[in-house]
Amino acid sequence: MTLEQTVGLLYLAGCILVGLLASRRVGTSRDEYWVAGRRIGTAVNSLAIMAALASGGSIIGVMGLTYAQGIPATLALFTGAVLGFPLASILVAAPLRRFGRFTITDFLRFRYPHPIVARFVPVLIVVSFTVYIVAQMKAAGLTAAVLLGLEYETALTLATLVFILYVSVGGMLAVTWTDVFQGALMLLVVLGAAGVLVWQAGSPARILAEATAGAPDLATLRDRPLTSYLGSFVIWATAIPVIPHIVMRVFTARDAQGARVSLNVAMLFYSLMILAAVFAVAPVGRVRFPDLADADLVFLRVMEQDFPPLFRGLAVAAVMAAVMSTTDALLLACSSAIAHDLLGDTLRRRMGPAATHRVAIASAWAVGLVAMWLAYSPPPLISQFYTAAIGLLTAGLFVPTIAGLWWSRANLAGGVAALLTGAVVYLAVHFTPGAPPLSAILAALPASAAAMWAGGIFGRPERPEMLAEIARLH
Amino acid sequence: MPRAFLPMPRGDRWYLGALVAVAVVAFLPWSRATVIGSLPVFAWLMAALMVLSPVVALLRLWWSRRP
Numbered sequence: 001m002t003l004e005q006t007v008g009l010l011y012l013a014g015c016i017l018v019g020l021l022a023s024r025r026v027g028t029s030r031d032e033y034w035v036a037g038r039r040i041g042t043a044v045n046s047l048a049i050m051a052a053l054a055s056g057g058s059i060i061g062v063m064g065l066t067y068a069q070g071i072p073a074t075l076a077l078f079t080g081a082v083l084g085f086p087l088a089s090i091l092v093a094a095p096l097r098r099f100g101r102f103t104i105t106d107f108l109r110f111r112y113p114h115p116i117v118a119r120f121v122p123v124l125i126v127v128s129f130t131v132y133i134v135a136q137m138k139a140a141g142l143t144a145a146v147l148l149g150l151e152y153e154t155a156l157t158l159a160t161l162v163f164i165l166y167v168s169v170g171g172m173l174a175v176t177w178t179d180v181f182q183g184a185l186m187l188l189v190v191l192g193a194a195g196v197l198v199w200q201a202g203s204p205a206r207i208l209a210e211a212t213a214g215a216p217d218l219a220t221l222r223d224r225p226l227t228s229y230l231g232s233f234v235i236w237a238t239a240i241p242v243i244p245h246i247v248m249r250v251f252t253a254r255d256a257q258g259a260r261v262s263l264n265v266a267m268l269f270y271s272l273m274i275l276a277a278v279f280a281v282a283p284v285g286r287v288r289f290p291d292l293a294d295a296d297l298v299f300l301r302v303m304e305q306d307f308p309p310l311f312r313g314l315a316v317a318a319v320m321a322a323v324m325s326t327t328d329a330l331l332l333a334c335s336s337a338i339a340h341d342l343l344g345d346t347l348r349r350r351m352g353p354a355a356t357h358r359v360a361i362a363s364a365w366a367v368g369l370v371a372m373w374l375a376y377s378p379p380p381l382i383s384q385f386y387t388a389a390i391g392l393l394t395a396g397l398f399v400p401t402i403a404g405l406w407w408s409r410a411n412l413a414g415g416v417a418a419l420l421t422g423a424v425v426y427l428a429v430h431f432t433p434g435a436p437p438l439s440a441i442l443a444a445l446p447a448s449a450a451a452m453w454a455g456g457i458f459g460r461p462e463r464p465e466m467l468a469e470i471a472r473l474h
Numbered sequence: 475m476p477r478a479f480l481p482m483p484r485g486d487r488w489y490l491g492a493l494v495a496v497a498v499v500a501f502l503p504w505s506r507a508t509v510i511g512s513l514p515v516f517a518w519l520m521a522a523l524m525v526l527s528p529v530v531a532l533l534r535l536w537w538s539r540r541p
Contacts, residue, residue: 075520268528
């Protein structure tokens with residue numbers, strides 16, 4: 001067994017051990033399983049939030065996108081995600097933390113008590129997150145195949161079984177413990193790799209100058225219309241405040257102030273990692289490997305050529321960490337969407353907390369295995385692929401959530417109309433032949449806002465008790 | 475008659491407004507056509523937003539907690 005394989009396997013074994021240890025503390029408590037008892041401190045939560053957002057797309061995908069579509073296009077997409085954090089910090093962190101439940105669906109069905117909201121939101125979450133998970137699994141499979149010499153399918157199966165196991169038994173506590181370690185590992189490897197490459201070149205400016213001289217298209221916006229770049233920026237800026245696996249982390253914070261600080265520190269970590277990837281690692285890879293068939297391989301090829309076995313082993317673990325830290329949070333969000341949002345009331349009424357817990361575990365396995373099956377035929381350019389799925393979720397949830405927290409005229413009619421209109425318009429535009437990739441959000445969000453406005457103006461005004469409750473959250 | 479929007483602290487309003495303004499400027503045509511140091515201004519503005527927005531937000535939070 002090579003050193004890289006040993007490091008990779010030790011890492012996977014460590015994750016399982018953490019899941020088993022966490023499961024002993026979690027028991028069948030809903031508070032412990034879904035939100036880790038709401039006692040996660042600011043420093044730990046910052047790394048965990050960063051790790052939850054920084055997926056395989058933020059290591060493998062960001063460099064693949066830079067390689068294929070250039071630095072400006074990549075920054076448009078990932079800066080959107082960074083700007084989403086201040087939006088989340090200001091618009092949702094404090095009121096949702098004071099709301100004090102478990103999921104974004106809990107808030108939406110409280111604010112808009114209607115069966116459509118209670119059923120459609122969890123379904124939307126499961127569908128879009130399953131697509132997101134497929135993209136993560138491709139990153140895990142590629143990494144292990146290239147750096148460990150395993151078959152893609154074998155690597156995919158192994159990684160999937162490990163993270164489903166520790167998420168399903170350990171819940172949010174296992175996800176938090178592993179995310180902290182995984183976040184630190186990602187920062188170490190990406191910043192470390194970028195530092196070594198900058199040291200070899202002499203300065204970041206020299207890397208940039210050499211790369212753009214050798215590959216001028218790296219520095220230009222090309223291929224796609226402006227609406228496509230703007231769309232990717234808007235999707236992520238509006239996704240972060242409502243995306244369930246980030247919102248669940250807000251619920252784990254000790255208090256509202258802790259939630260706001262955690263979001264901003266996480267954003268700083270995330271920015272540093274993305275900029276190191278975009279300005280150092282990807283340009284070096286583009287110059288050294290100009291003819292890669294799959295752009296998502298560029299980071300792995302640079303690791304393979306420039307770094308010793310121990311660092312390559314850490315790189316495998318870091319990409320696995322990136323994949324797992326997001327996928328575990330996504331799986332937990334899917335599990336909560338099924339076992340808590342969709343079936344929770346019925347299960348608790350008829351079968352008790354132990355049965356609900358078993359359904360949560362079974363849901364994590366079901367979603368994980370379906371995503372693994374889909375990932376055996378992986379999509380190209382994972383960042384773009386999962387961004388489209390997140391766009392669907394954002395198109396449905398952003399306006400009802402923000403208006404529900406901040407607009408006094410937001411009411412049941414407006415909330416339901418905004419939710420359905422956003423999702424339907426997004427799908428209609430996305431699948432229209434000739435529509436620029438990722439631009440559907442630019443039509444879906446205004447349509448959703450218009451539906452909310454119409455419902456708020458022409459529908460029955462909201463009850464004073466509900467408005468008083470919302471005011472209390474602020 | 476309740477207010478249409480719930481009140482937001484003035485600092486938060488200015489901060490959000492500034493972020494949106496920089497993003498709008500970044501997507502204007504000139505910033506994609508003007509090149510500085512091998513990259514369009516658009517890319518530099520995006521990179522600046524990535525670094526400055528968390529730093530400013532943290533400074534604001536730190537400032538607001540001062541006695």
